[in-house]
Amino acid sequence: MSRLAPIVRREFSAYFNTPLAAVFLVMFLFLTGIFTFNVGQLYERGQADLRPFFDFNPWLFLFLAPAISMRLWAEERRIGTIELVTTLPISIRDLVVGKWLAAWAFACVALVLTLPIWLTVEYLGEPDRGAILGGYVGSALMAGAFLAIGSALSAVTKNQVVAFVLCAVVCFLLLMAGYPVVLDFLGGWASPGVAEAVASVSLLTHFEPMERGVIDLRDVLFFAAVVAAFLWLNILLIEWKKAD
Amino acid sequence: MEAAIAAQGLRKRFGSFDAVQGIDLTVKRGEVLGFLGPHGAGKSTTMRMITGFLAPTAGGVRICDTDMLSEPLKAKAHMGYLPEGAPCYPDMTVAEFLGFIGAVRGFDGPERARRVEAAVERTNLHGVFHQPIETLSKGFKRRVGLAQAILHDPPVLIMDEPTDGLDPNQKHQVRELIRTMAKNKAIVLSTHILEEVEAVCTRAVIINRGTIVFDGTPQALDAKAPASIARNRLDHVFRTLTTADTESRR
Ligand SMILES: Nc1ncnc2c1ncn2[C@@H]1O[C@H](COP(=O)(O)OP(=O)(O)O)[C@@H](O)[C@H]1O
Ligand SMILES: [Mg+2]
Numbered sequence: 001m002s003r004l005a006p007i008v009r010r011e012f013s014a015y016f017n018t019p020l021a022a023v024f025l026v027m028f029l030f031l032t033g034i035f036t037f038n039v040g041q042l043y044e045r046g047q048a049d050l051r052p053f054f055d056f057n058p059w060l061f062l063f064l065a066p067a068i069s070m071r072l073w074a075e076e077r078r079i080g081t082i083e084l085v086t087t088l089p090i091s092i093r094d095l096v097v098g099k100w101l102a103a104w105a106f107a108c109v110a111l112v113l114t115l116p117i118w119l120t121v122e123y124l125g126e127p128d129r130g131a132i133l134g135g136y137v138g139s140a141l142m143a144g145a146f147l148a149i150g151s152a153l154s155a156v157t158k159n160q161v162v163a164f165v166l167c168a169v170v171c172f173l174l175l176m177a178g179y180p181v182v183l184d185f186l187g188g189w190a191s192p193g194v195a196e197a198v199a200s201v202s203l204l205t206h207f208e209p210m211e212r213g214v215i216d217l218r219d220v221l222f223f224a225a226v227v228a229a230f231l232w233l234n235i236l237l238i239e240w241k242k243a244d
Numbered sequence: 245m246e247a248a249i250a251a252q253g254l255r256k257r258f259g260s261f262d263a264v265q266g267i268d269l270t271v272k273r274g275e276v277l278g279f280l281g282p283h284g285a286g287k288s289t290t291m292r293m294i295t296g297f298l299a300p301t302a303g304g305v306r307i308c309d310t311d312m313l314s315e316p317l318k319a320k321a322h323m324g325y326l327p328e329g330a331p332c333y334p335d336m337t338v339a340e341f342l343g344f345i346g347a348v349r350g351f352d353g354p355e356r357a358r359r360v361e362a363a364v365e366r367t368n369l370h371g372v373f374h375q376p377i378e379t380l381s382k383g384f385k386r387r388v389g390l391a392q393a394i395l396h397d398p399p400v401l402i403m404d405e406p407t408d409g410l411d412p413n414q415k416h417q418v419r420e421l422i423r424t425m426a427k428n429k430a431i432v433l434s435t436h437i438l439e440e441v442e443a444v445c446t447r448a449v450i451i452n453r454g455t456i457v458f459d460g461t462p463q464a465l466d467a468k469a470p471a472s473i474a475r476n477r478l479d480h481v482f483r484t485l486t487t488a489d490t491e492s493r494r
Binding site for chain 1: 350
């Protein structure tokens with residue numbers, strides 16, 4: 001019998017018991033507004049779409065995701081409750097998956113709260129709804145991948161700040177790997193195969209088609225594989241290091 | 245029926261340091277075992293292996309006929325555990341926390357409410373039921389930890405220093421609680437307070453540097469002190485058992 005539900009419920013409500021996550025959520029929404037309207041010139045572009053929003057979205061998740069995930073295991077280790085939960089009749093796999101699901105649900109709440117931006121472009125014109133929906137699916141998958149990475153990395157430390165930084169750095173590298181600057185740089189001296197390989201592990205490479213409304217099963221599977229790999233790493237890290 | 249707790253040849257090595265070096269322990273229902281020893285003797289490490297938190301370097305543990313290593317979830321279901329320092333989630337209220345533990349232990353609806361109510365009743369937590377745990381005093385926090393451990397009325401109860409840091413009244417309450425549960429459970433509690441053994445335990449096990457140096461009734465422990473000593477007799481025996489060994493090893 002799976003006992004995921006109580007874990008998900010507890011972890012999700014923990015985000016609302018402490019002000020920190022709410023502060024980050026508000027900052028995320030505020031910055032989303034600034035980047036979409038001021039920096040991204042949503043109105044001035046004269047196009048009814050959400051390109052500016054989705055272009056900045058991964059970069060905003062780069063700080064929201066570590067803020068959501070840093071707590072997951074680091075805090076459990078710091079206050080010693082890891083000894084309590086891992087001696088309850090629940091598997092470490094269920095604990096890891098339950099925590100990640102709760103974090104992902106919180107990230108999805110953040111995304112849902114950006115829906116007024118969609119409504120704005122609906123009001124302004126006739127946007128390509130497929131592209132917007134695809135963008136949202138891509139953002140949610142990207143957030144899920146970031147959070148799996150963050151959850152695994154929060155298992156190596158008792159310090160939430162360390163967990164935050166580790167997650168932000170790893171996610172940053174995985175994003176940057178898909179940027180033309182990096183690929184051009186690599187293309188200058190590395191073999192094309194290397195540049196291609198680097199691009200293919202970049203989350204951005206798999207996000208961009210969705211932003212244009214193209215949901216390719218392979219891209220979805222890529223994100224699912226990233227989540228699965230890091231949650232698996234997370235389970236191993238807890239099994240190895242829970243008592244340190 | 246086999247013993248409620250059966251630990252065999254338990255060893256734990258941290259790097260090059262042998263924290264626990266071969267401990268055999270069987271505890272039956274109705275026994276209250278006081279696990280004694282100086283700081284760093286390996287009490288917590290042993291209990292962490294018995295509860296499945298730490299994997300032993302060698303040896304095995306069975307809880308109510310279930311092997312901890314091969315069927316950990318089933319073994320853990322038979323067991324309540326109060327880790328050292330009684331860690332709880334500070335952001336939750338007592339009600340939320342106990343409800344959460346009940347849910348993870350597989351209780352739903354009215355059954356869960358009934359279990360939580362019974363545990364709260366036993367540990368006297370009614371007054372703070374809706375208070376966040378972080379606002380509670382040390383004594384209350386400890387009782388929340390105890391309530392969590394007894395929620396499912398387990399046949400095996402393991403408590404790491406349940407009275408450490410409590411004032412005399414709080415200690416008394418915890419001991420009373422242990423006594424009321426002693427009849428049909430196998431209870432192991434660690435302590436470095438010797439009076440605790442006389443107050444609640446039916447059996448005393450002293451460990452030093454990871455090995456058992458005494459296993460017997462509190463009376464037998466007392467009898468080891470020379471008749472000439474009138475006061476703090478257990479202290480005397482404890483010192484003899486745990487320091488003589490240290491000297492001989494050096
Ligand atoms: N995770 C660990 N890594 C390394 N050494 C440890 C670890 N846990 C405990 N120890 C060491 O093992 C010894 C026994 O510790 P412990 O079981 O906590 O003792 P007690 O509970 O009897 O005070 C101590 O010397 C302690 O420093
Ligand atoms: Mg200890």
